[in-house]
Amino acid sequence: MPQTEQTTTQAPAAPPPRTAPRQLVQGARLQTLDEAARTVEVVFSTSDLVEHWVNHNGVVQRMPTRLVLEQGAGDLAALVEQGVVLDSHMEHGARSVIGSIEDAWIEQGVAKARLRFSSVEDVEPIWQRVVEGTLRNVSIGFRAIEQEVRIEQGGDGERIEVMYFTRWVPLEISVVPRGGDRGARTQSAQPQELSPTGATAAPIEETTEAAPAANHQQEANMPEPITGAVTQAQPPVDQAAIRQQAAQDERARIAEIRQTATQLGTTDTLVQSAIDDGTTIDAFRAQAIEAFAQAGQSATAGVGGPRASVTQDATERFRQGAAEGLMARAGMEGGQRNEFTGMTLAELARQSLTVAGVRSPSDRRDMVGQAFVQSGAHSTSDFANVLANVAHKAALRGWNEAEETFQMWTRTGTLTDFKATKRVGLGLAESLPEVPEGGGYTYGTVGDRGETITLATYGKMLKITRQAIINDDLALFSTLPGKMGRAAKRTIGNLAYAILTGNPTMSDGTALFHADHRNLAASGAVPSITTMAAGKTAMRTQKESATGPALNITPKYMIVPAALEVAAAQLLQSAVDPTANKGHASNPVAGMAQLIVDGRLDAASATGWYLAADPNAYDTIEVAYLDGVQEPYLEEKTAWSTDGVELKVRIDAGVAPLDHRTLYKNAGS
Known part of the structure; x- marks a missing residue:
């Protein structure tokens, strides 16, 4: 029976090899790219094998998946009407949107789209990388409506279960450094052939498109479900290495099960059963949380007390609880003492790996570095998200606590872009003229004065490094972001008072304060x-x-x-x-x-x-903000060259x- 309703994004993975690996041949330049219109065509899915977390027979597990690319399987109309282009699947607010989707279609068995990139300043570096061909990978975020398991022949000759998403709704297309679908990328104008034989192809010098084999009567790019034996030459297999890795994985699974059981007070019976049955750590975590909730319900049943319920998974609970615990340590409003409050930053980093089902290195330095980059199907790790969440709240606290007076005597306005905008003054009605009986009304006129106002971006960056986490330095994501929030508000005040002291020239060519203005x-x-x-x-x-x-x-x-x-x-x-x-x-x-x-x-x-x-x-005097957002925006990005997370506090404002x-x-x- 098909299963329904789960949301996912195409994540970087190392799926089982295909029966006949597809290889790209040398491609042409990006002929579909229109620099003037800021558009480019992309292949966003070739139905390549991509690993996802799925709910299979009531168990959440990671398994290879394929998107069915038959006409009507994916709701491409919804993608055009409501979908957006994101930066690496980030959904931290409206500013994560870097473009729109003008069209989407199925052609030669692959899913394609035409993307239009925004012209705002912070999108320009991304667009330029697309133009020069250094940023070419894309990834689809979608919601699965119906899914079913089919059996395929794996690269090692064994049969594998593959989850087919037979009905799905695409939500967004992301530009990513590394994608899950190996053929999803910006494309050239000429169709590129694929080598079904596995022969070595010419090196790729420019961005290419991935096109499938020519049979379009079946589901595009999908092998038939296996009905008999398949013979295929296989490379030699190091059985000893496989057994050694399997033993290491099993020891790690048991250790993580026991650690989770200790945290949630799970019974020994449930723990032993999970170990004996080969239950995955994610499945056991779900079982342990459910048992914990049922124990809470039993303890309060019939006495009128509150009933325990589970409304968040372990990842979300960690993010919220760790953020509240850190805020309590830093003395910030909204913090709550909990099981995370007593942990050092390094201990929180290790806990984030445990919750994500990742075996953490024994070396503390390596462990903290891995906590920053471990992201699963997302662009930012849980640990980095916790730190950024606390830093964002600290920046807002600093903004709200800053004592400023410009808001009293200036007017707040809204601008939607960074173009110079003229505020046209409506002619002040000196009086209303009389309308004679049977006479007509006369039209008022728009005044001839109009002042120009333009937005600018003000901001600063700070970096939370691996060394700061090991040193347990709370100030980097509590005190410093708070100071940056206060600085953001001071910046707007500086701009407002600079109007008074700078005496700028008005649209009539005369200074603001001048004898000719009688002021x-x-x-x-x-x-x-x-x-x-x-x-x-x-x-x-x-x-x-x-x-x-x-x-x-x-x-x-x-x-x-x-x-x-x-x-x-x-x-x-x-x-x-x-x-x-x-x-x-x-x-x-x-x-x-x-x-x-x-x-x-x-x-x-x-x-x-x-x-x-x-x-x-x-x-x-008007103080205008981009889209009316009157508080600083904190953006996060995991730093690759130096283990850590970069935080950027910025505000877009204009004063005139x-x-x-x-x-x-x-x-x-």
């Missing part, structure tokens, strides 16, 4: 009732046009350097005039505006001060003044 005091003076009243009057009497009425803009914020903090506070908070000789005169500017103090202004001028209107009511009428400056004295 710059004729002569600088310290804050006083007189000078503040003059600034308020200047803002109230601003006009949309020379002949139009006053806009009556009122200041909501007074922005001063630290040197003027006390004097400005006295003026805004005192009910009487603090400068009067007898101190009994009323203070007409009391409560006129909310005081904002920022030390960055002192570096430019310790005497200059500003008034700003309410950004929710008027155009002042929108209207000079809503801001006022006095240079002070």
Whole structure:
């Protein structure tokens, strides 16, 4: 009976050899690549043998699989409508998407697609590698709907079970350094022949496509299920080496079963049964977790207490529990003390290998290095994911804890790309004209002013190395990312205050603060009732046009350097005039505006001060974020040249003044 519903991705593997190994011959240049359109055609599946984790007869195990490539077996329409191009199967958010899928089809027994790569800055290095041919492998992520086991002839002459995915829904196509399907790659325009004989082919100098044998009446690239003996010449087999490896694997299996049993309190009966029956470590882990859950349910049954249930597999439980335990060690909010809290970083690395079903090396240095690169069917290891998760939370904590004031007097905006965008000012309605009885309405017009705003990327990288893990250095993924999060917010504040101090040129060719804009005091003076009243009057009497009425803009914020903090506070908070000789005169500017103090202004001028209107009511200064994401983004990548994981904290933002009428400056004295 076909089995249904599981999600998987084509992972790098070393599957059993085919009966007649296919070999690629020399290919042409990438003639399907269109640099102007940023598109390229790929073969994303040839139904090659690829090992996957599958649920077979109720047991989760790793076995060779094939995708059935008959018409209708895969929902290619869904791939075009909803599928995306990812970087190495990473799904950490919208920014993992590097392109779209324009078309997908079955041709000559292989599955093909045309990919379009995004033009954003962080995708460009990937696209250039595709263009030059150094990055040519692709991999498909899909969800299996129906599957069945068929028997094939293995490369060693033995019959092997192969799981055929007979109905499947493709979800994404990833560009990967190393793929599972040996024929899945970017392709040339001319079909390339395959050698079914196993003869040595010419070396591949450029990226090639993989095409199958010509028989398309059967399932593409799939051998018939075996019905009789198959004779095939085999190379000599080192039986002693096979027996030695089998003994080592068996000892490792038993050791991991016992370790898992100790962690979950599994009974000796279940442990011995698993050892005797040859149960895989993954199957035993599932049995042990289920037994643990049932024991919890029995302990609370009938007493009204909480009932234990298993909602996560061991891998997910490790990721969550290890992250919470590390956060507790680092004193971070959201951390919880658990069985992982007492472990060192190196011990957590070993535990991640155990959970993944990988035998860890005895040497601690090798073990930590393997924990960083061990990824199974994913691009990033469980251990690296845990560290990145904690670092991401630390960066967000730093961002939220950073004390900044620019958000009060600026407006938040959204941009969807890095192109220069003009914010067109709508002509302020001076008044509504009368509509005579039976008369028609007149159209309003869009103002002729428009300011340009452009996004830029700001960021920094840090690396968590194997040495840092062995040294148990918590600061690298807790304290430092927090500082980087605070630095990201400071960066946006720097940009906002640089508008005030830098006095940029507006679209009309005049500086933001200028006498022609009627928003710059004729002569600088310290804050006083007189000078503040003059600034308020200047803002109230601003006009949309020379002949139009006053806009009556009122200041909501007074922005001063630290040197003027006390004097400005006295003026805004005192009910009487603090400068009067007898101190009994009323203070007409009391409560006129909310005081904002920022030390960055002192570096430019310790005497200059500003008034700003309410950004929710008027155009002042806009702080725009890419896709509206107002917090730093943390990206992770496993480092190959040096064992570890690289973390990149970045934020995409742009700051620009929108209207000079809503801001006022006095240079002070």
